[in-house]
Amino acid sequence: MSDLLRGRTGEWELVIGLEVHAQVIADAKLFSGAATSFGAEPNEQVSFVDAGMPGMLPVLNETCVRQAVLTGLALNAEVNLQSVFARKNYFYPDMPQGYQISQYEEPIIGEGEIIIDLPGDETRTVGIERLHLEQDAGKSVHDRHPKKSYIDLNRSGVTLMEIVSKPDMRSAEQAAAYVTKLRAILRYIGSCDGNMQEGSLRCDANVSVRRLGEALGLRCEIKNLNSIRFMRQAIEYEAARQIEIIEDGGTVDQETRLFDSAKGETRSMRSKEDAHDYRYFPDPDLLPLRLSQDYVDALKQSLPELPEAKKQRFMQAFGLSAYDASVLVAERETADYFENVAEGRDPKLAANWVISELFGRLNRGEIPLAESPVSAASLGGLIDLISDDTISGRIAKDVFTEMFDTGRAAADIVEEKGLRQVTDTGALEATVEKIMADNPDRVADYRGGNQKLVGWFMGQIMKASQGKANPQMVNELLRKKLAE
Amino acid sequence: MSLDKETVRKIATLARIKVDEDALEPLAGELNNILGWVEQLSEVDTEGVPPMTSVVATEAYQRPDRVTDGDKVEEILANAPEEAQGFFVVPKVIE
Numbered sequence: 043m044s045d046l047l048r049g050r051t052g053e054w055e056l057v058i059g060l061e062v063h064a065q066v067i068a069d070a071k072l073f074s075g076a077a078t079s080f081g082a083e084p085n086e087q088v089s090f091v092d093a094g095m096p097g098m099l100p101v102l103n104e105t106c107v108r109q110a111v112l113t114g115l116a117l118n119a120e121v122n123l124q125s126v127f128a129r130k131n132y133f134y135p136d137m138p139q140g141y142q143i144s145q146y147e148e149p150i151i152g153e154g155e156i157i158i159d160l161p162g163d164e165t166r167t168v169g170i171e172r173l174h175l176e177q178d179a180g181k182s183v184h185d186r187h188p189k190k191s192y193i194d195l196n197r198s199g200v201t202l203m204e205i206v207s208k209p210d211m212r213s214a215e216q217a218a219a220y221v222t223k224l225r226a227i228l229r230y231i232g233s234c235d236g237n238m239q240e241g242s243l244r245c246d247a248n249v250s251v252r253r254l255g256e257a258l259g260l261r262c263e264i265k266n267l268n269s270i271r272f273m274r275q276a277i278e279y280e281a282a283r284q285i286e287i288i289e290d291g292g293t294v295d296q297e298t299r300l301f302d303s304a305k306g307e308t309r310s311m312r313s314k315e316d317a318h319d320y321r322y323f324p325d326p327d328l329l330p331l332r333l334s335q336d337y338v339d340a341l342k343q344s345l346p347e348l349p350e351a352k353k354q355r356f357m358q359a360f361g362l363s364a365y366d367a368s369v370l371v372a373e374r375e376t377a378d379y380f381e382n383v384a385e386g387r388d389p390k391l392a393a394n395w396v397i398s399e400l401f402g403r404l405n406r407g408e409i410p411l412a413e414s415p416v417s418a419a420s421l422g423g424l425i426d427l428i429s430d431d432t433i434s435g436r437i438a439k440d441v442f443t444e445m446f447d448t449g450r451a452a453a454d455i456v457e458e459k460g461l462r463q464v465t466d467t468g469a470l471e472a473t474v475e476k477i478m479a480d481n482p483d484r485v486a487d488y489r490g491g492n493q494k495l496v497g498w499f500m501g502q503i504m505k506a507s508q509g510k511a512n513p514q515m516v517n518e519l520l521r522k523k524l525a526e
Numbered sequence: 527m528s529l530d531k532e533t534v535r536k537i538a539t540l541a542r543i544k545v546d547e548d549a550l551e552p553l554a555g556e557l558n559n560i561l562g563w564v565e566q567l568s569e570v571d572t573e574g575v576p577p578m579t580s581v582v583a584t585e586a587y588q589r590p591d592r593v594t595d596g597d598k599v600e601e602i603l604a605n606a607p608e609e610a611q612g613f614f615v616v617p618k619v620i621e
Contacts, residue, residue: 069591069592069593070592070593070594070595074595075589075593075596077596083599084611085602085613086612087597088596088599088602089596091595093602101587101588102586102587103591104588104590104591105591106591107588131540133542134619183613184618186610186611186613187610187615187618188618189618190617190618191617191618191619192610193615193616195602195614328586329580329582329585331586
């Protein structure tokens with residue numbers, strides 16, 4: 043599949059790098075003891091450190107350090123045993139210190155990689171440039187007053203991991219797959235909840251275009267994309283905009299742009315030329331962060347099985363397709379649920395039921411898996427009834443609907459409604475003979491050479507048995523009787 | 527290293543410090559004196575000496591992840607020139 047974009051004058055290659063800001067799961071902030079929970083009243087979770095009061099000293103939160111190292115290890119990245127916090131200087135009302143404490147020349151995590159899943163069971167490796175720890179800024183509210191902005195510092199000082207990819211993506215689809223996989227990894231290890239709506243995961247996209255084989259073009263940075271859908275739209279819009287500018291003989295200005303989700307377009311955000319002069323320097327309030335190799339090794343041992351390893355195991359041990367496996371490993375809870383269903387059963391059958399039937403119903407009703415009315419054990423019970431020929435696959439779908447609606451066990455529903463598959467040869471023979479006797483013309487037609495009629499007979503017999511006849515047995519009996 | 531008037535003007539803008547036009551030239555002179563004084567340090571041969579990041583030979587302290595602060599909106603807003611509904615209030619900062 044080609045990812046090249048067609049312009050008026052030829053084909054263009056899209057080059058994308060992503061910066062993801064992931065809020066670290068921790069009770070308190072990076073450098074203060076104020077709380078981090080979402081939805082508090084304005085300025086309720088603010089210490090004097092977060093408010094930038096003079097004379098306050100930042101003290102590093104050990105959990106945030108551990109989360110960053112775990113994330114680095116999960117991204118197969120090098121962990122730097124020494125890293126340095128630096129001040130990034132700029133003025134904005136929601137950043138009261140006048141600088142953001144971040145990491146610049148010496149980040150805590152260096153180069154790593156992510157394997158992303160693409161359609162058609164394809165994969166692609168995207169490089170990670172670095173991961174560093176930094177403080178979040180506060181929040182500005184602009185819609186409460188016509189001439190004023192309101193500032194809430196609850197988010198000020200909350201820990202973020204900035205995860206920077208290499209410019210390794212070539213389509214909006216790959217960018218979406220990257221964020222999806224990164225989000226899955228973060229959720230697996232519990233370093234970020236990945237909630238894009240609440241802003242726990244935010245994306246900036248660096249987008250440029252070039253003719254195939256040429257040097258990188260000038261890029262634009264699109265800020266604050268808060269959903270994967272918006273990110274795709276923004277990248278596609280931005281690529282088309284840049285191609286048009288160059289094909290019209292112009293040049294792309296390297297600038298920061300904002301995505302307007304209502305209009306579906308990007309627009310220029312900062313015009314000040316010195317906006318990016320951050321004058322970084324090491325923060326004199328903080329000593330360099332030193333980690334021991336033992337500490338890093340112990341964390342490496344504590345990592346859970348990650349999505350990619352789980353996917354490979356599902357494919358090899360259970361014979362699942364890459365697609366089914368990647369759907370099942372997207373969330374740890376989903377993978378655990380599937381494994382419970384598959385335990386001691388046909389794994390492909392289990393995967394089909396989990397993905398098609400269960401996820402289908404859950405998605406339609408927007409019900410999280412944790413609240414599924416059908417437990418893994420319960421779905422396993424249904425699959426057992428199919429495997430031992432108690433019910434047919436067709437009837438099983440009806441039973442499943444009933445299970446989902448009432449939360450009852452499959453075996454109870456089958457008993458109560460008398461849905462047991464008829465496997466008694468005598469009873470099946472009687473039904474087959476009756477249908478044949480009622481339709482002598484068609485029997486003659488079949489015997490005259492119209493073999494296709496076998497399907498019609500099957501339909502009639504299944505209908506007469508209310509779907510309970512064992513289809514394989516009926517098929518055999520029918521063919522035998524018709525051939526007599 | 528030497529600073530000219532324009533560089534001083536830019537630094538003042540970045541630091542949000544208002545400097546009158548006729549003060550730029552003298553300020554550039556003062557800053558250049560400071561830089562010149564600091565530059566004497568480069569006369570010392572530091573070949574093979576790792577950069578010193580702190581005068582105290584100690585590790586960065588890491589505190590446990592516990593909520594020990596916050597919940598004092600009034601104190602936080604005490605010095606704010608303007609406040610409303612628990613927010614700091616500032617001139618509109620959106621274009």
